[in-house]
Amino acid sequence: MAMQPATMMAAHVHGPGDVRLDPIAVPLPGPGEVLVRVAACGICGSDLGYIAKGSLDGVHPLLHPLPIGHEFAGTVVAVGSGVDGVATGSRVAVNPDRAYIGGGGPDGAMAPYIRVGAAKMGDTLFPLPDHVSFADAALAEPLSVALHGLRMVCATAADSVAILGAGPIGLCTVALLHHMGARRIAIFDRVDSRLERARALGASLAVNVTTEPLSAALGRWHGAGNRFGAPFVGTDVFVDAAGSGPALAEAIGHAKKGARLAVIALHKAPLPIDLFRLMANEITLAGAIADDRPREFAEALAMIAENGAALAPLISHSYPFDCFAEALAMAADADKAAKVMLTFPEGAA
Template sequence: MRLARVHGPGDVRIDRVPVPSPGPGEVIVRVAACGICGSDLGYIAQGSLGGVEPLREPLAIGHELAGTVAAVGPGVDGIAIGLRVAVNPDRAFIGGGGPDGGMADYLRVSAAKLGDTLFALPEGLSFAAAALAEPLSVALHALRVARVGPADRVAVLGAGPIGLSAVIMLRHLGVQDVVIFDRVAERLDRARALGAAAAIDVGEEPAPAALARLHGAGERFGAPWVGTDVFVDCAGSGAALAELLGIAKYRARVAVVALHHRPLELDLFRLMANEITIAGSIADNRPVEFGEAIAMLGERAIDLAPLISHRYDFGRFDEALATARDPARAAKVMLTFDMAA
């Protein structure tokens, strides 16, 4: 079968490997759709998971996927061949350091259990839509960490796939006042289409000015603040995050879900004086959020069409990667697999 693996910095290949067989507690999923994540692009560019230690063996990639159960190993209960499922990659680090990756014709899922590593798809839900459960649950986990409620005024930093997923899940949670920031007009257009109340180009209006205009402003201990209740960092820009922390109000909450590659100097006096809460969110243990995302997708209450910008057959892998690397063109790029192959 085909399997996408990273062999070194900038070196990703479609390798031919044996189709896996299920061992005890395992199932084999025939992959139908797999999204390309920013972390996949990072692994390829760095040539490893963290960009520090060289690879000891090729790194399988792909962790946003759905497909059909093709084989079931001994000791697996309640899962039958032919079941349509989305895969939660957390338990076995699928596509993130484990031996298996979702950019493949078949995937081995260990510790196979419905409601944990596998989620049955609601009737009529497409595989491509089901593959969105992974990024949507990443965003939902960040919102849970930040204790977001329907009445909160929320600012999302970055309108890439996770920022757009945050907009979707904020709508799912009943939040109406969502402002999102980016520099790419196409991304901002997608955010508006997905339900953001305001989508601001920071090249045209700085975030502090926009939030003061939209959420109100004031002063505390001689320093300005804006009325935003929750900030969700999906951009990974230290300068942008520091700017927003500098205007955070009393008891504002901040969730950092983006990858930051450099340390950030913080004004700890302001953090203390305003009782600001900052929490990281890695979403590597989120079966509850994953299941909630699947249920939301099954309801079809929110049109997610603007989130998937491109679909490519796996045979056009290089073209798909090139598109995913272009933020002006791409949101979520979805690989699809010929189920008859």
């Protein structure tokens, strides 16, 4: 196996709207760590948010440049002391949670090589079957985010589900529900091309809310009724993957008795909630942040291995790492892009 280079280019956020490829040393794995040669890394909406805000939250300024990239897969090329059961040459997808990879930790995967701490198969590292591509394997991270949200509200194949937002996480939610056997899946967005992808992934109803309100569409698709003088729709589960305050408020305002709502999206502002409706209809409202998900990560990878071809609509574009700026621009174009994937040829630095 070729020896890795001494230096490489890595993506860092330096301030609001300021992201750069900086030359840094290729890290060496210490105790409990491995070095992974990155083959594919997806661009997440949170990456674009970090760049726009210039930090993790847009409030606290950076003390040092922020490495980004957390949806990735590649090959183990070096193993530190104390790591058992991991061999060089292993093809792996990486769960970024333990070391906050690309989310405040010291390492990010928008680079040809990355150090992975707490290296353990079945926790941070997951082996890939030979037939699973690195790009498909990198989808395990956003899929596991969506799966965690569905678990928070105990979604089942028998439920009627409404998904707010047809961005990458909303699309992952559709794919998971369809894989589970759910068939009453509705999704809402303002971008027709995203809704077309949702249909291809298994959505039964895909509605542009500029042409029909969410509550009207759900009333005709999942049924409607009236309780305590207020209308409701027959939707069992709502998944907020949009981060739109008005959309979430509309969902809560029309949720039936016993409905469950999962908030996966990043909301940028507080939202007044109709607590009377929440109480009177015994609505469950659950937040979902996937930061401890080895089980869901493994299940997402199993789904990819079983039927990766069905996930093809998720990846809209693929760019080599040396086209980093073009890839970021495409990822920010909601009308054209779903999941944009960065790829790293072997030997890239």
